[in-house]
Amino acid sequence: MSGNMHQYAFFLGCIAPNRYPGCEAAAIKTSQRVGIELLPLKGGSCCPAPGAFGSIDLNVWYAMAARNVVLAEQMNMDIALICNGCYKSIFEVNHILKHNDELRDGVNEVLKEIDMEYKGSIDVWHLAELYYDPAICGVDKIRASITRPLTGTKIAVHYGCHLMKPKKERHFGDTENPMWIEELVDALGAESVQYRNKMQCCGAGGGVRGYDLTHSLDITNEKMINLREVGADALTEVCPFCQLQYDRGQIEIKEKFGIDYGLPVLHYNELLGLAQGMSPQELALDLHAIDCKPFLEKIL
Amino acid sequence: MAIEKNYGNPQLEEKLRDRYFYTDDSNPEFLANVEKIGRTIAHMCFQCGTCTGSCPSAPRSSYRIRLFVRRAVLGLEDEALTDPDLWLCTTCYSCTDRCPRDIAPTDIIMAMRNLAFKRDIVPRNFLKTAQLIYTTGHGVPNNDVNRAAREKLGLTRDPPTTHGYPEFIPGIQKILDYYKLKENADRILAEEGQ
Numbered sequence: 001m002s003g004n005m006h007q008y009a010f011f012l013g014c015i016a017p018n019r020y021p022g023c024e025a026a027a028i029k030t031s032q033r034v035g036i037e038l039l040p041l042k043g044g045s046c047c048p049a050p051g052a053f054g055s056i057d058l059n060v061w062y063a064m065a066a067r068n069v070v071l072a073e074q075m076n077m078d079i080a081l082i083c084n085g086c087y088k089s090i091f092e093v094n095h096i097l098k099h100n101d102e103l104r105d106g107v108n109e110v111l112k113e114i115d116m117e118y119k120g121s122i123d124v125w126h127l128a129e130l131y132y133d134p135a136i137c138g139v140d141k142i143r144a145s146i147t148r149p150l151t152g153t154k155i156a157v158h159y160g161c162h163l164m165k166p167k168k169e170r171h172f173g174d175t176e177n178p179m180w181i182e183e184l185v186d187a188l189g190a191e192s193v194q195y196r197n198k199m200q201c202c203g204a205g206g207g208v209r210g211y212d213l214t215h216s217l218d219i220t221n222e223k224m225i226n227l228r229e230v231g232a233d234a235l236t237e238v239c240p241f242c243q244l245q246y247d248r249g250q251i252e253i254k255e256k257f258g259i260d261y262g263l264p265v266l267h268y269n270e271l272l273g274l275a276q277g278m279s280p281q282e283l284a285l286d287l288h289a290i291d292c293k294p295f296l297e298k299i300l
Numbered sequence: 301m302a303i304e305k306n307y308g309n310p311q312l313e314e315k316l317r318d319r320y321f322y323t324d325d326s327n328p329e330f331l332a333n334v335e336k337i338g339r340t341i342a343h344m345c346f347q348c349g350t351c352t353g354s355c356p357s358a359p360r361s362s363y364r365i366r367l368f369v370r371r372a373v374l375g376l377e378d379e380a381l382t383d384p385d386l387w388l389c390t391t392c393y394s395c396t397d398r399c400p401r402d403i404a405p406t407d408i409i410m411a412m413r414n415l416a417f418k419r420d421i422v423p424r425n426f427l428k429t430a431q432l433i434y435t436t437g438h439g440v441p442n443n444d445v446n447r448a449a450r451e452k453l454g455l456t457r458d459p460p461t462t463h464g465y466p467e468f469i470p471g472i473q474k475i476l477d478y479y480k481l482k483e484n485a486d487r488i489l490a491e492e493g494q
Contacts, residue, residue, distance in 0.1 A: 014440035017459035021446060025453040040460035043468035045437035051391055052429040052439065055413035056422060058337060060479045064433075067475060096339075110478050114471040165393035166404060175397050201356045201392035208357070208390045210425030215388060218360045284449050 008080035010038035022284035047089035065093035084239035088162035149189025338411030351395035437462025
């Protein structure tokens with residue numbers, strides 16, 4: 001640990017660095033202001049995508065995810081990440097392999113071919129839970145880091161599925177109506193709003209987005225209807241894949257179903273970045289498919 | 301006179317046989333395979349339907365998770381693995397969190413998908429993701445628009461993943477080759493003329 005900073009190996013995954021680089025930049029900068037240092041996890045790959053890889057062959061999924069964990073083990077550091085899909089792969093495989101000798105031996109047999117060994121010596125965290133954890137950061141520290149409160153904005157939260165479910169392999173407790181990300185949003189000076197069926201899936205997971213786009217968008221559309229009902233100014237989430245589904249999905253919904261919602265979708269790190277005074281350019285908000293201007297006008 | 305437990309009475313055995321649920325194409329090993337791969341207890345299902353009731357895919361399709369669990373229990377392997385609805389699960393795990401029997405229906409689906417892949421039944425988008433990871437390490441690789449954006453943000457043009465350190469890619473290829481994943485993906489897509 002250098003100084004008072006909590007250090008983590010920053011696992012990037014695919015969609016954050018390759019589609020929404022603002023999420024990556026925001027995570028690195030915002031975390032630094034609350035005492036968390038994210039160091040690059042060199043040579044990390046796709047987590048791999050739990051829907052696609054888990055569906056094809058769970059053994060490949062275990063081995064590929066374990067490889068990413070081993071890279072962090074070699075750095076002697078816990079992993080922090082910013083994507084629920086990555087969390088599903090990296091956290092869950094780490095959890096399974098720690099408790100299942102048979103699968104662990106199977107994985108190590110493969111990893112031996114590339115001179116690696118899974119030891120089970122580190123833990124995996126989502127950056128959002130580190131922000132919420134008072135031992136690491138906590139809501140008060142987040143609140144204290146704010147220079148531009150998001151006063152007067154109504155923000156809805158999408159938790160996403162793979163961060164908290166299945167609950168028996170996680171440590172978050174209630175998955176029917178959690179409120180901890182709302183606390184993190186309220187700490188930014190914004191007003192978090194509740195909407196119907198908050199915990200419903202965004203529709204992208206399990207390979208469904210690639211398999212049947214219309215079906216996938218129909219699920220997203222149901223969420224959008226529920227969000228429109230409460231008049232949210234923006235939707236925030238902690239998963240770039242959910243972000244992709246809501247952000248680009250709204251364009252696809254417009255094309256396929258003819259409904260235009262125009263609801264800005266921001267990763268919690270982007271929101272935190274704005275509240276800490278970062279400019280929309282520093283967050284690459286122009287890469288979002290849905291124009292964030294209506295939201296930005298309320299706070300800038 | 302009491303009838304022995306093993307009956308020994310062909311007429312009675314025929315009468316008592318569960319004809320409704322017995323079919324010739326039932327594979328008794330299917331349940332065991334699904335439970336092993338999915339690491340869950342499918343046989344505990346009492347068909348309450350909480351899973352289907354929690355499912356975001358159910359209201360907009362003919363996909364019924366409860367039906368798939370029943371198929372697992374009854375060993376209806378062909379019926380389960382050839383049903384295109386198998387691929388409509390978003391793996392949201394709502395059913396798993398709510399199951400009163402502590403089963404993970406989502407993992408039953410994942411196990412069935414694994415078994416379907418062994419028969420070359422798999423949507424092509426899954427295979428294309430596998431091919432991309434084989435060549436780049438990423439399921440969603442970088443592109444030039446994004447490289448320019450990264451540069452403006454003060455990030456490296458390629459992230460410090462396998463993109464920035466391509467020397468890690470051969471290791472990934474070895475893992476995928478160990479399971480013949482690339483080989484199978486290429487073959488299945490070639491047969492489909494993709």
